[in-house]
Amino acid sequence: MNPKLAAILLLGATLAAAQSDSALLFSECSDSSDVKRIVQSSDIVVVRHSLAGGPETCYAVSVSGGNGKVVEGFLLGPSHPSVIAFENKEENYIAQVLPSPAEPKQQNRPPQNHPKPAARPQPHPYKFWNPFRALTGAK
Numbered sequence: 001m002n003p004k005l006a007a008i009l010l011l012g013a014t015l016a017a018a019q020s021d022s023a024l025l026f027s028e029c030s031d032s033s034d035v036k037r038i039v040q041s042s043d044i045v046v047v048r049h050s051l052a053g054g055p056e057t058c059y060a061v062s063v064s065g066g067n068g069k070v071v072e073g074f075l076l077g078p079s080h081p082s083v084i085a086f087e088n089k090e091e092n093y094i095a096q097v098l099p100s101p102a103e104p105k106q107q108n109r110p111p112q113n114h115p116k117p118a119a120r121p122q123p124h125p126y127k128f129w130n131p132f133r134a135l136t137g138a139k
Contacts (some may be wrong), residue, residue: 023080025073029058036073039063045075045082050090059083 021041029051039045039061048060056077064070078084082098 023075023077025061025063025071025075029054029074030074031076033074036071037063039067039075039080041081042067045080046139047083047086059086068080 023039025036025039027036044064046062046064048062051058051060059075059078060072061075061080061083062070062072073082075083078087
């Protein structure tokens with residue numbers, strides 16, 4: 001395929017995706033990678049995981065369309081309803097697991113019952129014979 005024609009088709013697909021409820025499925029976590037397909041909002045998308053740190057969050061997804069064929073790839077940004085649901089579920093989980101920074105710490109807590117430390121053993125009352133001890137007064 002002619003590289004210029006491929007660039008024009010990619011530009012057309014990008015514009016079509018930007019204008020409708022669709023997103024581009026990339027082969028890698030970069031918008032400069034190959035486009036595998038255009039994902040419609042009606043396609044079933046399963047988000048496997050996300051990777052933040054770049055210009056946009058990258059989502060590793062599996063997409064199954066109307067023909068039943070599953071295609072794996074990457075979506076950039078929360079542009080699909082399944083990706084938005086994944087983000088909401090992740091935020092809810094984090095909110096449940098981690099305390100919110102706005103929660104005030106309780107200053108007047110009742111004292112907690114800590115176990116008492118174990119008693120140290122008392123020294124043995126008998127002295128043992130030491131053959132290397134020097135006796136006083138011995139020559």
